[in-house]
Amino acid sequence: MIVDMPDTNTQDVAKRLVQLRESNGVIAMGRVLTLVVCTLDSSEAEDAIDAANDASREHPCRVIVLARGDRSAEAKLDAQIRVGGDAGAAEVIVLRLQGDLVNHESSVVIPFLLPDTPVVAWWPRGAPEHPAQDSVGRLAIRRITDATFAADPQDAIKKRGGSYAPGNTDLAWSRITYWRALLAAALDEPPYEPVESVTISGLYEEPALDVLAGWLAARLNCPVHRRTGELKVELHRPTVSIVISRPQTGRTATLSRTGEPDQRFALARRETKDCLAEELRRLDADEVYAEALTGIERVVYE
Numbered sequence: 001m002i003v004d005m006p007d008t009n010t011q012d013v014a015k016r017l018v019q020l021r022e023s024n025g026v027i028a029m030g031r032v033l034t035l036v037v038c039t040l041d042s043s044e045a046e047d048a049i050d051a052a053n054d055a056s057r058e059h060p061c062r063v064i065v066l067a068r069g070d071r072s073a074e075a076k077l078d079a080q081i082r083v084g085g086d087a088g089a090a091e092v093i094v095l096r097l098q099g100d101l102v103n104h105e106s107s108v109v110i111p112f113l114l115p116d117t118p119v120v121a122w123w124p125r126g127a128p129e130h131p132a133q134d135s136v137g138r139l140a141i142r143r144i145t146d147a148t149f150a151a152d153p154q155d156a157i158k159k160r161g162g163s164y165a166p167g168n169t170d171l172a173w174s175r176i177t178y179w180r181a182l183l184a185a186a187l188d189e190p191p192y193e194p195v196e197s198v199t200i201s202g203l204y205e206e207p208a209l210d211v212l213a214g215w216l217a218a219r220l221n222c223p224v225h226r227r228t229g230e231l232k233v234e235l236h237r238p239t240v241s242i243v244i245s246r247p248q249t250g251r252t253a254t255l256s257r258t259g260e261p262d263q264r265f266a267l268a269r270r271e272t273k274d275c276l277a278e279e280l281r282r283l284d285a286d287e288v289y290a291e292a293l294t295g296i297e298r299v300v301y302e
Contacts, residue, residue: 005079010111013079013093017112020083033061033280034119035090036109036136040126042067042096047272048124049082049092054273056090059280062114065094066136068102075099077108106135118142118283122276125149127156132165142283144276146171147207157207161293166285172207173289174275178267179212179244183233186242186255193237195220201229203248210299211292218295225300 003020005013035052039045045067052063069076076099082092093112101108113119120142121131127145128134137143147170150156157172187195198216202209210226212233217224232245239258246253246267253267 001082001084003081005081008077008079010077010108013081013095014111017081017091017093020081031060031062031091031114031117033059033117033283034112034114035059035061035063035280036119036121036140037063037065038105038121038123038126038136039065039067041069044125045094048122049094051124051271051273051276052122053090053092055277055280058277061090061280062112063090063092064109064112065092066105066109067094067096068105069096069098071099071102073098075101077101104135106139109136109139113139120144120280120283124272129159130163130165131168132163141167142279143168144171144279145169146272148172148175150207153205153207154210157210157293158296161290161296164290164293166290167283169279169286169289170207170211171272171275171279172211173286173292174278175208175270176212176215177278178270179208179233180215182244182253182255182265182267183216183235186244186257187235191237191240193239195222195235195237197222197236198224199227199234199236200224200232201227202231204228210296211289213299214295214297215288215292216295217298218291223300224295224298225302227302 003016005016037048037052039048045065049065078096080094095108097108119140121136121140122144124146131137131143131145147153147156160170200209200213213224213226231248232243235242241258243256244253251266251268253265255263255265
């Protein structure tokens with residue numbers, strides 16, 4: 001069910017939400033968190049809602065979508081409530097802000113936060129430079145950004161280290177979860193020699209590779225080189241080299257090891273909804289992610 005409420009206020013929206021629960025049997029019990037989605041405008045809100053709805057099947061939640069409109073217009077709030085089949089396992093409140101309301105997002109959000117549940121903030125695009133200092137970010141214990149869609153993705157992920165605060169994370173990090181698992185498994189086989197150097201290549205505008213390079217630099221304490229080219233990771237030991245490669249748009253990766261036959265693994269690029277669901281599984285500080293951001297400073301770019 002979708003209910004549109006043009007030119008309204010937060011009090012009327014809250015009342016309407018209660019009425020919908022009472023008349024349709026939709027309840028907030030069982031919601032494990034409040035997910036606040038901060039979008040740049042209404043045009044990108046639907047994609048964010050779709051991803052949040054999918055993630056909500058694993059993490060039932062209330063989703064509050066802030067869609068920023070024209071700052072120079074007269075202050076106005078248009079709202080939409082989605083419950084039932086139109087909201088996955090969540091209840092979705094879309095708040096379209098215009099005028100001065102755009103500058104007071106947290107004040108608009110607060111009346112709709114579920115009591116006694118954690119708050120997670122997600123910026124699909126246009127994340128603030130310091131998420132923990134943002135008005136909405138200060139309400140959240142977990143703050144999710146996505147450098148992939150920044151104007152300069154590589155620059156954006158490099159700056160995440162300077163603005164890091166416990167609770168921050170980026171979907172570029174969860175996009176490489178399976179790559180990290182595959183690399184760890186490949187290194188956990190004989191010969192157990194130290195890694196002397198690492199080379200990572202791929203698209204320049206893929207920040208997941210930069211944070212992967214940072215993770216390896218921090219963990220292996222060896223030179224890590226980042227290049228533009230075909231998608232692959234090369235690990236060099238004194239007697240063995242390990243290479244994991246995959247076509248840029250492919251779904252299957254090849255693991256090559258000196259003196260052994262190639263192995264193939266399913267390794268498709270992860271979708272935003274899967275990355276978001278993963279990040280919602282933990283609400284504590286991700287110390288390994290923080291370490292990877294620090295490691296980016298040691299990566300050699302060629």
